[in-house]
Amino acid sequence: MSDEIHAEAAGQAGMSLDERVFQIIVQHLGAKPAQIVPDASFIDDLGADSLAIVQFVMAIEEAFDIEIPDADADQLQTIGDAVAYLQQRLEG
């Protein structure tokens, strides 16, 4: 598991924030490219369970070198939520 996270953290230069998030979603939640839409719910649309979401949040933390408090992580229900949250944290 940790290998995957490390692999992602490396060599992401040149990708936009959206693209990096989408790649992590594909790798960790097994989503297909067609499912990657802002409204897609991690649980209802991508079939993630609570453990998979924790792992996804950890991968985001590692990839973007930030810490996401549990209370914030609980608010991330959709792909759009995750992208908006990261934009706010990183650029806002």
Added chain:
Amino acid sequence: MPHPARERRRIVITGLGCVTPLGVDVASTWEGAVSGRSGVRPIERFDASEFSVRFAGQVPGEVRVDDIPSKEARRLDRFILLAVSAAQEAVRDAGLVVTPDTGERMGVAIGTGIGGIQTLYEGYQSLLEGGPRRVSPFSIPMSIGNMAAGYVAIRLGLRGPNLCHVSACTSGAHSIGESARLIERGDADVMLAGGSEAAATQIGLAGFAAMRALSTRNESPEAASRPFDRDRDGFVIGEGAAVLVLEEEGRARARGAKIRGHLLGYATTCDAAHVASPTEDAEGAQRCMRLALADAGLTPGEVDYLNAHATSTPAGDPAEARAIRAAFGPHVDRVAVSSTKSMTGHLLGAAGAVEALLCIRALETGLLPPTINLEQPDPECALDHVANKARQARARVALSNSFGFGGSNATLVLGRADV
């Protein structure tokens, strides 16, 4: 124990599945076992150059599983993946149909010596390198010992008893024996019973090597596992899983299942002496074989084949040989003995299940798998060895011994389908 006023329910075996160093299914494993092939090779999955032992019994090739999304399969510890593969093969082989109704009467008991040791190791590495927030949420669910049984039940819809017997190298035999008790008692009609182990990892290998329990024959791995031979120098770690479908006989016959064999008896005892070494007279093992035969209502003279626990250690093999001679008395000459660990290596918590499976195949085919590398039998281990080449024998009854750290012993008595 069955209620005295009620007739004891008989247990048949209707399906077999395995993944072993000899092959990724029953057919390839059996072909390897009767042709006297070794599944022991130099370590392939990590750099073992710093280790005093640099080989193990490793599954050759891709482990096959059905209907598991790849993102989910990637999360599974290898001991779970191996168990799922073996369980799916066993269920297919048995032609078992699981419905919401019948699933309530079907359970799973897949034992393991250690469980998800690699997952735990990786979680610990993440903790050391990145702190507690870097530990994967799958560290615990994928390393706990009962997750092989739990995950198999989830995939197959088996909603009866779900257990994991953790008794080191006796785990697989305990799972089968105790599953039979559950069916006898009426708690379930079908049990998927067996064991799984994936401890041929860095920490697994280093830990057993530190005990000086392993063979260090790095120059010729295929010759390293040599039970009963004068030049044995320790066991060889192996990985794999085996699952047997145990079924109440009436149910199996009513659905027209192919009966592969009978589970005729079972017993378990403890040495209560040392954490890892057998006692000189192996009294616990002797008593275990006697009790198992009594449980089956058989006498030593009725046993044709014995699959020994014999792991190729200096102390263990002669102790078991003494126990067999004591338990069989004058009948010891008519029981053919082999240790298939000479070919598979020692699959720890899966060993008893793989060996019970091989006993069933031996009874079905009339071919006894050999102890390979038995070039100079140790006089201390004198028995009727099936040495180096499979032997043709119309065997009706087989015994399978398993002994584990903690002094735990188990013996299964298996019978040919027509017994």
